[in-house]
Amino acid sequence: MFNLAIIFGTGFSYGLIPVVGGLYGNKRFPEAGQALRNSLLANVVIALFLTCIMWILYLNVGNLGQPEELLPLIRPYFLILLASLLFVMVFNGFKQFTDGITQTKVSMWILLSTNLLNIAGNYLLIYGKGGFPELGLIGAGISTLVSRIIAVVIYVIIFLCSSRYIAYRTGFRRLGWSGLLFRRFNLLGWPIGLQMGMEAASFSLSTIMIGWLGAVALASHQVMLTISTFTFIMFYGMGAAVAVRVSNFNGQGDVVNARRTTYAGFHVILAMAVVLSLLIFSLRHSLGGWFSDDPEVTTRVVTLMVPLLLYQFGDGMQINFANALRGISDVTPMMIIAFISYFIISLPAGYLFGFVLHGGIFGVWMAFPFGLTSAGVMLWLRFRYKTSDRRINH
Numbered sequence: 048m049f050n051l052a053i054i055f056g057t058g059f060s061y062g063l064i065p066v067v068g069g070l071y072g073n074k075r076f077p078e079a080g081q082a083l084r085n086s087l088l089a090n091v092v093i094a095l096f097l098t099c100i101m102w103i104l105y106l107n108v109g110n111l112g113q114p115e116e117l118l119p120l121i122r123p124y125f126l127i128l129l130a131s132l133l134f135v136m137v138f139n140g141f142k143q144f145t146d147g148i149t150q151t152k153v154s155m156w157i158l159l160s161t162n163l164l165n166i167a168g169n170y171l172l173i174y175g176k177g178g179f180p181e182l183g184l185i186g187a188g189i190s191t192l193v194s195r196i197i198a199v200v201i202y203v204i205i206f207l208c209s210s211r212y213i214a215y216r217t218g219f220r221r222l223g224w225s226g227l228l229f230r231r232f233n234l235l236g237w238p239i240g241l242q243m244g245m246e247a248a249s250f251s252l253s254t255i256m257i258g259w260l261g262a263v264a265l266a267s268h269q270v271m272l273t274i275s276t277f278t279f280i281m282f283y284g285m286g287a288a289v290a291v292r293v294s295n296f297n298g299q300g301d302v303v304n305a306r307r308t309t310y311a312g313f314h315v316i317l318a319m320a321v322v323l324s325l326l327i328f329s330l331r332h333s334l335g336g337w338f339s340d341d342p343e344v345t346t347r348v349v350t351l352m353v354p355l356l357l358y359q360f361g362d363g364m365q366i367n368f369a370n371a372l373r374g375i376s377d378v379t380p381m382m383i384i385a386f387i388s389y390f391i392i393s394l395p396a397g398y399l400f401g402f403v404l405h406g407g408i409f410g411v412w413m414a415f416p417f418g419l420t421s422a423g424v425m426l427w428l429r430f431r432y433k434t435s436d437r438r439i440n441h
Contacts, residue, residue: 048104049128050272051244051251052097053135058243059093060086060139061290062236065376066228067147068294077218079148084219085228087140089236094136101129111255114262120184127188134195141202146291150211157201165194238378242369242385249389249418250275253397253411264408267347270338271412275355278323282363285316286370293374306434309371316363324356351412358416364423368430377433384425393418 063086070079105125109118142154171179172186182189206212250272257268289312296305327334331352335345365388372381393414400410 048251048254049101049125050276051247052101052132054247055240055244056090056093056097056132056136057139057240059236059240060090060136060143061239061243061373062086062089062232062234062378063140063143064147064287064290065235065294065297065374066231067144068291068374069298071148072295072298076214077222079144080212080215080218080220081222081225082218082228083140083144083215084222085225086144086232087137088224089229089232090136090140091133093236093240094133097136098129098132101125101132105129112259114258114265117262117265124184124188127185127192131192131195134192134199137199138195138202141199141206144215146287147294148215149291149295151288151291153202153205157198161194161198161201164197165190168193235373235376235378238382239373242378242381245382245385245389246365246419246422249393249397249415252394253414256397256401257408257411260408263341263343264347266339266341266344267335267351267408270335270344270348271351271355273338274327274334278320278327278359279362279366281319281323282316282366283370285312285319286366288312289367290370290374293371297375302434305371305375309367309374309430309434312371313364313367316367317360320359320363324359327352328356347408350409354409354412354415358419361416361420361423365419365426368423368426371430372426372433375433377429380429381426384422384429388418388422388425392421 063082066082066086067079070076070082105122108121108125145151145153168190169187171177172182172190173184175181175186179186206216254265254268254272257264289309292308293305296302296308331349332345335348339345369381372378396417397411397414400406400413401408402410404410406413
């Protein structure tokens, strides 16, 4: 459920990329710094909004029909993650800024280093190593919270101290707040956040349905979500690159190169999908054992590889063209496409396959290829339509 909030927040923060990317493409560096300042304010407001929503969910977590034996583990872990939402959104603001000015290595190194810190913290706090108390799942939550705080601190230090950001810092400090920019971030951010949020909801709400099938099904689903998130994030890294370059060309009014960038990105994502699918397929009998020693969980994970592999093409397609549409600031229609794909197609199909037709967890997962592929096709058609018009920057 936290993935739903985080992905919505991340989607909202993507509203900065077309703005900063366009300013960077036209070498308007101080204005890009001002955009960062206003984006951070917008992200903090959204973080507080999401925290309130997730607090309401916390108060009702016992009414979601989940296994009773898991609730004492869920509640304290939930609260720790709740405290980290603000830091996630501030980090997102800085990340979309550095991505928009094509300095993507900054966020890469920060994320790699803080993830390593998180892994070390997990080892120390979950199992009580090195003199630390054995805290189990709470230890994992604390490690996540600390790593997210440190990621923000590092970003602030880099932005304030690095000479490469002098022009941007000038705009950040001197150009001040802008109601126009704040409104623009909301006009761009909400549709993107809702589009990504509805996609995440198709998985998160499916988690609730799978919880009705018991703890083993829920554990198998969690393993598969971890595996699918790996491929999703790999695709999204390339998709983010597409959004950045398309926004640069959009700022210059260069339709031809915006299209070339988009289709080149799609070709790379397809190649990634083939490689990652082959890797997952070759490891299908052992992946479950990496997460659980329950043989029933391992067996179910193997069967769920079928729908996972089936939707890799559709997932890559919708990620690529959604990011291309963000790059040209054509974001409102994506909400409609997401609603149709995930709420009209995917979720009802999951309930139909899983419970009406008694397919269980396999049936719920078989709905994902339908939803993701439908989204991919509709987003591709929208991008083709928009870029056939020479007025892409309007």
